[in-house]
Amino acid sequence: MLLSPGDFSTPTEFTPLFGREAPLVLEIGFGDGRYLEHLQAAHPEWNLIGAEISLGSVWRAYRRMRRCRAQHVHLYKGSGRFIVRDVAPDGGLHRVYVNFPDPWPRKRHLKNRLLQVPFFHILSHRLEEGGDLLLTTDHPEYFAFSVEQGKASGCFAVVEGPPPPATLETKYARKWLDQKKPIYHARFLLKQRAEAIITRNPVIPMQHAILDGTLSDIGTFSKQVRSFRGGHAIVLEAYRDLASEGLLFKAVSEEEDLRQELIIQAWPTEDGVLVSLQPFGNPMTTRGVRESVMAVADWLTSQGLSLRQAWI
Numbered sequence: 001m002l003l004s005p006g007d008f009s010t011p012t013e014f015t016p017l018f019g020r021e022a023p024l025v026l027e028i029g030f031g032d033g034r035y036l037e038h039l040q041a042a043h044p045e046w047n048l049i050g051a052e053i054s055l056g057s058v059w060r061a062y063r064r065m066r067r068c069r070a071q072h073v074h075l076y077k078g079s080g081r082f083i084v085r086d087v088a089p090d091g092g093l094h095r096v097y098v099n100f101p102d103p104w105p106r107k108r109h110l111k112n113r114l115l116q117v118p119f120f121h122i123l124s125h126r127l128e129e130g131g132d133l134l135l136t137t138d139h140p141e142y143f144a145f146s147v148e149q150g151k152a153s154g155c156f157a158v159v160e161g162p163p164p165p166a167t168l169e170t171k172y173a174r175k176w177l178d179q180k181k182p183i184y185h186a187r188f189l190l191k192q193r194a195e196a197i198i199t200r201n202p203v204i205p206m207q208h209a210i211l212d213g214t215l216s217d218i219g220t221f222s223k224q225v226r227s228f229r230g231g232h233a234i235v236l237e238a239y240r241d242l243a244s245e246g247l248l249f250k251a252v253s254e255e256e257d258l259r260q261e262l263i264i265q266a267w268p269t270e271d272g273v274l275v276s277l278q279p280f281g282n283p284m285t286t287r288g289v290r291e292s293v294m295a296v297a298d299w300l301t302s303q304g305l306s307l308r309q310a311w312i
């Protein structure tokens with residue numbers, strides 16, 4: 001029920017993940033999962049995927065899904081933009097729900113808003129024909145902005161109307177209704193696909209490198225940052241194994257809409273020092289992961305080891 005980046009490919013074949021073929025519906029920012037609970041009961045014929053960036057919310061929703069014995073729901077802790085951009089197959093989404101998205105009211109934060117022209121362009125490729133996005137919000141300014149952006153994308157017909165009753169039962173809906181705030185709703189119905197070709201972040205085979213030299217003399221480490229087109233690889237800390245001279249590195253790969261925490265090991269073997277990714281956290285092996293492994297290998301060469309072989 002809980003998915004991590006390593007469970008996905010770009011794009012992902014969802015039928016085996018759910019164990020059945022069914023319309024795929026995504027909720028972005030599900031909060032405590034109340035609306036997903038409603039959807040799985042109201043639409044047992046749908047395969048539901050929820051994306052949420054807050055870990056606390058994911059756990060609350062996970063417990064809720066267990067309690068209601070949800071059959072066809074998967075939760076992903078991470079950005080819904082990643083699911084739409086990289087993971088969802090072309091024409092593979094039946095519907096997307098966005099309930100009470102963070103409004104980012106400050107001018108300098110506007111770029112963080114989800115519903116903007118570039119997102120609508122990507123979405124136009126991922127929705128099936130006749131597919132739609134349903135937005136419900138308490139925020140008049142973000143609502144007007146989203147409607148304007150949806151229309152400006154040239155891909156969606158926007159129909160404003162009353163929100164589906166169940167969206168008024170989410171945690172945030174209750175909060176705003178208690179404050180007597182009006183609630184706004186629009187349906188963004190796919191009209192045509194954007195001309196722009198949307199490239200996905202490819203999954204690449206596991207990366208590793210072999211170095212000659214010894215790790216035992218290394219006594220200090222400083223943070224390593226490696227920038228590449230589309231992201232950064234940051235090696236944060238190094239730890240020594242008590243039983244051998246092996247080193248473990250904590251790293252972060254930051255790519256568009258995908259942030260992965262990684263553990264990379266540098267381990268003495270009969271063939272030399274093997275630098276490779278550990279599978280903790282089930283990462284997706286993207287360019288950022290490769291760059292992180294190579295950042296560790298490069299740092300080791302700066303410490304006197306020499307790169308014998310790198311598989312990239």
Ligand SMILES: C[S@@+](CC[C@H](N)C(=O)[O-])C[C@H]1O[C@@H](n2cnc3c(N)ncnc32)[C@H](O)[C@@H]1O
Binds near residue numbers: 052054057080099
């Ligand atoms: C205001 S809350 C609304 C929660 C829930 N939909 C409700 O109605 O109670 C917005 C939620 O969106 C989540 N969120 C923000 N950006 C996101 C993104 N790019 N992908 C997934 N979730 C996101 C936040 O963590 C937060 O839980």
